[in-house]
Amino acid sequence: MSTDTATQPVGRYAYDEVDRTFLSQRVAQFREQVGRRVAGDLSEDEFKPLRLMNGLYLQLHAYMLRVAVPYGMMGADQMRELAHIARTYDRDYGHFTTRQNIQFNWIRLEDTPDILERLAGVNMHAIQTSGNCIRNVTCDEFAGAAADELLDPRIHAEILRQWSTLHPEFSFLPRKFKIAISGSPHDRVAARFHDIGLVAHPGPNGRPVFDVFVGGGLGRTPIIGVHLCHDLPEEDLLAYLEAVVRVYNAYGRRDNMYKARIKILVQALGVEQFREKVDAEFAQMNRADYRLEPAIVEGIRARFGIPDLDAPADAAQKLDSDRKADARFDRWVRTNTHAHRHEGFISAVVSIKPDGGIPGDVTADQMDLIADLADEFSFGEIRVTHMQNVVLGHVRKDRLRDLWLRLDGAGLGTPNIGLVGDIIACPGLDYCALANARSIPIAQKLSARFANPELQENIGTLRINISGCINACGHHHAGHIGILGVDKRGEEFFQLTLGGSAENDVAIGQIIGPALPEDETVDAIARLIDTYLVLRNEGEAFIDTYRRLGAASFKDAVYAPA
Amino acid sequence: MGARAWTAHPFTAVEAVTGPLPEGISSEVDVRNNRRDMTGASVITANRLLDGRIVWLAPQGWSEVISQARVFDNAAVEDAIKQAKVAADAGTVVGIYGVQLDPEATKITPLTVRERIRAFGPTVHPDFAPVETPHVH
Ligand code: HEM
Numbered sequence: 001m002s003t004d005t006a007t008q009p010v011g012r013y014a015y016d017e018v019d020r021t022f023l024s025q026r027v028a029q030f031r032e033q034v035g036r037r038v039a040g041d042l043s044e045d046e047f048k049p050l051r052l053m054n055g056l057y058l059q060l061h062a063y064m065l066r067v068a069v070p071y072g073m074m075g076a077d078q079m080r081e082l083a084h085i086a087r088t089y090d091r092d093y094g095h096f097t098t099r100q101n102i103q104f105n106w107i108r109l110e111d112t113p114d115i116l117e118r119l120a121g122v123n124m125h126a127i128q129t130s131g132n133c134i135r136n137v138t139c140d141e142f143a144g145a146a147a148d149e150l151l152d153p154r155i156h157a158e159i160l161r162q163w164s165t166l167h168p169e170f171s172f173l174p175r176k177f178k179i180a181i182s183g184s185p186h187d188r189v190a191a192r193f194h195d196i197g198l199v200a201h202p203g204p205n206g207r208p209v210f211d212v213f214v215g216g217g218l219g220r221t222p223i224i225g226v227h228l229c230h231d232l233p234e235e236d237l238l239a240y241l242e243a244v245v246r247v248y249n250a251y252g253r254r255d256n257m258y259k260a261r262i263k264i265l266v267q268a269l270g271v272e273q274f275r276e277k278v279d280a281e282f283a284q285m286n287r288a289d290y291r292l293e294p295a296i297v298e299g300i301r302a303r304f305g306i307p308d309l310d311a312p313a314d315a316a317q318k319l320d321s322d323r324k325a326d327a328r329f330d331r332w333v334r335t336n337t338h339a340h341r342h343e344g345f346i347s348a349v350v351s352i353k354p355d356g357g358i359p360g361d362v363t364a365d366q367m368d369l370i371a372d373l374a375d376e377f378s379f380g381e382i383r384v385t386h387m388q389n390v391v392l393g394h395v396r397k398d399r400l401r402d403l404w405l406r407l408d409g410a411g412l413g414t415p416n417i418g419l420v421g422d423i424i425a426c427p428g429l430d431y432c433a434l435a436n437a438r439s440i441p442i443a444q445k446l447s448a449r450f451a452n453p454e455l456q457e458n459i460g461t462l463r464i465n466i467s468g469c470i471n472a473c474g475h476h477h478a479g480h481i482g483i484l485g486v487d488k489r490g491e492e493f494f495q496l497t498l499g500g501s502a503e504n505d506v507a508i509g510q511i512i513g514p515a516l517p518e519d520e521t522v523d524a525i526a527r528l529i530d531t532y533l534v535l536r537n538e539g540e541a542f543i544d545t546y547r548r549l550g551a552a553s554f555k556d557a558v559y560a561p562a
Numbered sequence: 563m564g565a566r567a568w569t570a571h572p573f574t575a576v577e578a579v580t581g582p583l584p585e586g587i588s589s590e591v592d593v594r595n596n597r598r599d600m601t602g603a604s605v606i607t608a609n610r611l612l613d614g615r616i617v618w619l620a621p622q623g624w625s626e627v628i629s630q631a632r633v634f635d636n637a638a639v640e641d642a643i644k645q646a647k648v649a650a651d652a653g654t655v656v657g658i659y660g661v662q663l664d665p666e667a668t669k670i671t672p673l674t675v676r677e678r679i680r681a682f683g684p685t686v687h688p689d690f691a692p693v694e695t696p697h698v699h
């Protein structure tokens with residue numbers, strides 16, 4: 001088998017025969033299970049864990065299939081297959097989630113084996129996108145491209161994917177388990193809101209070392225992860241994580257679903273005692289079995305395609321002059337790009353948050369266009385972000401305007417990344433069987449109200465996150481403004497939290513007061529933002545004004561309409 | 563064969579293991595959705611096994627539109643749910659439960675937002691509302 005990185009898919013791991021054989025066996029197995037369910041040989045209670053292990057949920061209107069995008073990386077060929085699935089088996093669209101998955105909302109059980117077979121054809125699957133196992137490992141959307149990155153976390157994300165996939169000891173953990181990894185000092189993965197968050201940087205001998213955070217999470221009990229281990233050597237990464245998950249598996253609560261996440265265990269034991277247990281487990285493990293030798297890591301790295309970053313010497317100059325010539329393009333570059341490690345390249349963020357649109361929803365035609373643009377402009381490589389957007393990682397600066405013109409022409413050029421319009425929203429009551437209230441209509445009304453790009457830029461960095469229930473899939477506690485749907489006698493109400501952040505300044509948003517009725521929520525948030533505009537100091541972001549002044553200054557605006 | 567980080571564990575047959583149901587959804591329908599007052603009226607709903615679509619218990623079989631649903635007095639609905647669960651076609655649907663209706667509404671309309679969304683489709687996609695030219699089966 002070739003290990004020539006020029007022929008490998010750029011930015012992701014090239015499957016080998018073992019991976020492919022396993023996927024096709026798994027599809028055949030599920031096809032047989034579906035057959036037995038339809039024939040009545042399996043009851044719903046028997047079948048449900050089997051379908052969930054293959055990413056198939058029963059939601060409000062139909063089955064929902066959650067497909068993993070490992071560490072957020074996919075290729076144009078894979079995106080085209082997702083478009084095909086959306087068109088053929090769903091209603092022409094899919095929904096990107098904050099955990100770098102895609103969900104299809106209108107799937108039929110009877111079609112699912114065929115869909116999984118098509119996915120397997122492009123090395124994709126839905127395994128471990130549900131259940132009490134280690135879920136899709138998430139990663140920095142600018143991995144391998146960002147100027148501020150210290151090392152590319154995707155190689156170790158892939159190693160963790162291989163380690164955690166069908167790990168027999170960890171198939172029935174007390175609860176789901178989510179890992180995120182970053183190689184940048186700037187936290188873009190919410191490392192401290194994960195069961196395990198890893199932040200990698202180069203160590204003394206040139207090999208990576210990892211800062212390990214554990215026991216973070218949102219949901220019913222939001223907790224910031226604690227720092228468990230400083231500079232864990234690469235060779236011990238798997239052994240140490242295995243020790244952490246073993247301790248959780250052994251001591252995590254199984255009697256109460258709401259107290260079953262590792263965060264509860266870490267809080268109950270205290271970080272010192274938790275660390276002692278992990279260290280004891282780690283000390284008695286046969287570390288040689290787990291040792292991650294540089295040769296293994298380099299073998300994995302060799303299966304990642306590397307983009308040939310070759311740009312004309314005047315690429316940056318050309319971008320400068322393009323920006324001067326076109327104010328709309330200039331604005332989009334300001335808001336929707338990220339600095340690349342190569343001076344002739346830049347990363348472009350495609351906003352999946354059109355004004356008044358549904359955050360994260362992409363039509364089949366848009367998926368095909370993104371795939372074509374990835375082929376033309378970014379080595380066929382596509383990234384899904386934890387903000388429910390899409391990134392083309394390596395775009396030549398002199399070609400950025402061409403890319404933007406094509407995106408803009410297709411309604412994918414909204415200049416709102418990191419601004420009011422870049423709202424994270426879960427599917428909420430419009431789709432989700434667990435929801436209390438609708439998230440999407442609130443997101444749509446807010447984004448329509450603040451559509452004006454000058455206004456958005458004037459307001460500046462503002463993260464609005466919406467969840468339709470306490471499960472917090474929309475990370476509302478981590479939003480500068482968080483919105484949580486609650487149910488009062490079958491009617492929708494919304495509770496606001498202020499001051500959360502998932503980044504380096506990590507914080508849990510605090511509830512500002514009683515929940516608001518649906519039809520008052522958007523107005524209340526608009527008053528909140530107006531108040532900020534009045535109170536802010538020169539150049540001060542919303543979150544900083546809030547931190548300086550506290551909740552009281554904003555409470556009146558929310559509860560005392562003019 | 564390419565390098566692999568991890569070869570120690572063989573692929574396990576998924577069915578060999580059993581355990582708690584994953585993902586927050588108990589095998590019984592969430593009680594929130596099945597609640598009702600002493601008085602008033604209800605209809606009975608489920609999702610169809612094969613395609614997951616929402617269906618409503620009609621005078622004959624299950625219908626895709628709520629307007630065709632059979633309306634029960636709340637006093638009688640528990641028994642009707644029990645019967646639906648053992649009826650000949652019970653295996654074609656999953657998650658049977660009762661839905662309280664809005665007494666003020668002129669046509670059959672559930673009382674809660676959740677059940678209105680189930681009956682009339684996602685509010686953010688009026689184009690996906692169940693079609694009113696039903697076939698009962
Ligand atoms: C519609 C089907 C979905 C269902 C049934 C569902 C269910 C759940 C549940 C029950 C939890 C809480 C787990 C716990 O705290 O133990 C959870 C957490 C989470 N979900 Fe979902 N979810 C769905 C969709 C989504 C979507 C669309 C996203 C992304 C936009 C998402 C992202 C997350 C994240 C990031 C968490 C972790 C929050 C935490 O740290 O506690 N989920 N989900």
Ligand code: SF4
Pocket residue numbers: 426427428429432433434435436467468469470471472473474
């Ligand atoms: S937060 Fe609640 S409503 Fe939203 S997707 Fe998660 S479970 Fe559903």
